[in-house]
Amino acid sequence: MPRVTIRVQAEAFDSAHETALLLRGHEDVGGVAAFTGIVRGGGGLVALELEHYPGMTESMMRRIAESACVRFGLAGCTVIHRVGRLAVGMPIVLVLCASAHRGGAQEATTFMMDWLKTSAPFWKREEFADGRSAWVEARAQDEAAKARWGSLAACDGGKKN
């Protein structure tokens, strides 16, 4: 069984520690691909405020992660998404995918990010130095990125029982 870890938390994460946990006891892993999303500065941005839908978020993250494990034959994966106020330069999201071979782990990381961005119920509000604040709008290109993976029965609008 692939080892799947899902967390939504306000606290920072330690990617090296999470990688060690993911690998523990897995001798068949040849590579771990990782992606860490960071709050990018510019345009006077000071921080993001991340909101989510508790319960649905975790279940969508788990469905995406489990789909990635099956589709890419992963030994395991870890997805941690932060919520609350995150200043510029702070990490927001960590995706780790462990696999026997490099290609699967790297593709799975891209797949997971594409799905997370479009299917996990998080919303970002931007706070600027001049006091303005605005909800971030979804980008059509994120939907297009997800679409190239085809449909995902477990994630694509199916009604949960």
Next chain:
Amino acid sequence: MPRVTIRVQAEAFDSAHETALLLRGHEDVGGVAAFTGIVRGGGGLVALELEHYPGMTESMMRRIAESACVRFGLAGCTVIHRVGRLAVGMPIVLVLCASAHRGGAQEATTFMMDWLKTSAPFWKREEFADGRSAWVEARAQDEAAKARWGSLAACDGGKKN
């Protein structure tokens, strides 16, 4: 100027620490993609012995990393390759790519690994539980993976002055 860090070392590395160093003072980074290569067990493998060509290794790694920074517009990248004896489960190589946008960082990581595997002078010898030991043979598929990036003037067999 992109921040490029290249190291060949016997010691383990700490990916979280390396990520923090790579990001320090860079407010324009939106994501860091990483790949960690691990000694994969199986078939009685106990350890790898990694040998390299001191001097040429570092200069090839630097050329590959600098090419990746230009081609993918990276804010910086870090490549650390271990040498010496590495038991099953130990990390061998770390590639970190930091970029304003996710796609560039992820593609650059794949690019760097494809080039490292075919153009940096490292050689692996496998040690097995029954005492056998054998040099690993290069795989045609690694050359094919590199070839899809096209030629790379700075890395592709050019004679250094």
Next chain:
Amino acid sequence: MLRILYFAWLRDRLGRSGETLPLPQGAHCVQDLIAALNARGGEYAAIFARPELIRVAVNQSFATIAAPIAAHDEIAFFPPVTGG
């Protein structure tokens, strides 16, 4: 009772994060609930008259406006997601 949740700018505009509500008379699907909310006027009408701006989840799974609803369902309205 239906449990209705609002997130992000829908919550800001409506001034509430959720409410409980009996299943509106004759309502069988999400679209019927949207019509009932729209009929309240004010900010509700401003939002629910334009369902293309909002996404729906029924019992914590994404759903279309044609999805059936029943008493005790949890129905959430929110803008397209922007995490990751």
Next chain:
Amino acid sequence: MLRILYFAWLRDRLGRSGETLPLPQGAHCVQDLIAALNARGGEYAAIFARPELIRVAVNQSFATIAAPIAAHDEIAFFPPVTGG
């Protein structure tokens, strides 16, 4: 003097990691050096009679067997690389 280096199984087979050598009479390129090493016979012939198995670097850059060489160059012979 040329500085010649051998890595991985070439070093194991030849029993040495390198040597210094005067530029062989009339040698202008890597291929001429390979011919001189091949002429030694024994393990040298076994390896250098099959140049398709080996890769060459001249002054720490990958080179072809047609690459020119000159006195004081560092020339390395090794199998295809297997790092990463």
